[in-house]
Amino acid sequence: MLAASVTSFSPDSPLDGLEVGDAPEPVTPEHWTTVDVRAASLNHHDVWSLRGVGLREEQLPMILGTDAAGVAPDGTEVIVHGVIGADGHGVGPRERRTLLSEHHPGTLAERVAVPAANLIPKPAGLSFEEAACLPVSWLTAYTMLFTAGGLAPGNSVLIQGAGGGVSTAAVLLGVAAGLEVFVTSRSAEKRERALSLGAAAAVAPGERLPQRVDVVLESVGQATWKHSVRSVRPGGTIAVCGATSGDAPPAELTRIFFQEIRIQGVTMGTRDDLAALANFVSTQDIKPLIDSVHPLQNTQEAMARLLSGAQFGKVVITV
Incomplete structure (x- = not known):
């Protein structure tokens, strides 16, 4: 599958370690599932990963991305909660809390594996691009x-x-x-x-x-x-x-x-918080502000936009 990954660390020139290419299909342990990603948005966490913060050399290549919206195997449109191990669902009570792309492959890919409990229904009034801004x-x-x-x-x-x-x-x-x-x-x-x-x-x-x-x-x-x-x-x-x-x-x-x-x-929030947020934006008809949308194969261009600091709103990747 196609994915955007960090393959080497470069603190001063983070885009040098970003590659878009073929990656292994996600592995789904017990109580996990896969999501066909339709959209994901970039975050400064991705920039820190490219600079080598929070990752070790032996973990490379690591698929980037901590949030996504897509389609579950049963056809349900979902939002992915990117915090893994916060309450033991799908990983056991002893795994420390991490974000997708730190210990488990991230969301800048055609598919991502997550604990089944980490899926939140996508509000019908939000596009996949808008929903991908929430997590x-x-x-x-x-x-x-x-x-x-x-x-x-x-x-x-x-x-x-x-x-x-x-x-x-x-x-x-x-x-x-x-x-x-x-x-x-x-x-x-x-x-x-x-x-x-x-x-x-x-x-x-x-x-x-x-x-x-x-x-x-x-x-x-x-x-x-x-x-x-x-x-x-x-x-x-x-x-x-x-x-x-x-x-x-x-x-x-x-x-x-x-x-x-x-x-x-503050580091993000719980699944319950994400569900409450999704309900709030739906009932109040709030639309996340999107700066620009880029296809997955153009993740370099999208990341450059984020690094420039010129964006107003979210930089979104579509699959």
Whole structure:
């Protein structure tokens, strides 16, 4: 079958280790099944894999991809939950939690094997391309807003960075849930686009907000951490899902303990969270924002788009 795999690590030039070609058919242990992939979306996790973070040389080649939408053997249209081993389904209670493409082959392929319990029905109102955006970025945004952040209608949130999959998802989900949404971006164009999605305000990085917010969604790290700590209200929460600009500088611990700020790490979410997210976007008629769509054989081009940072929304691969 055709698949996009990391075949070698290149921290400085990650595309050098990406190859699209023939790969073995997936193996399905007991309680596992296969999904014929119709679409998958790219994530920064794929970039880290190409740079050698989270993988070892002896695991190569490894098929990339942590999310997908496709068709199960019985013809059901499904979304794949890419967290394996979180609760023992299909792997046993002692296997540590991993994401697809870390220990088990990923979703950038014609077929992928997953525990049968990891399949969620695809909402009829979403295309395969739209549904493929949900399992990683959208699930992470949903968890940060409503599980880690505990936000409710009328609350406020700052989303650091605009244009990426998590940030655009958070804007759309937050607006639909009745939150007051603030966004930062270095790009004036991206700030304008965030406003068009319903954000209350969009400011340059580091710019003072009209008010302190209940929750900050932090995925940038070093470049925005100080601003995040100074933008959240006393007793508020900073939900962290990544650090694309590197680890944070001095942690501002004095401000954090004195103002009783809670720091909460987030890695995607549970299957139940994904099911709730799918139901939410379906009932609220929310459409994931797609930046561009590329066929599987053009994964190099798609990954280059993600690496450029120019995207606004999700970069999607179709099979």
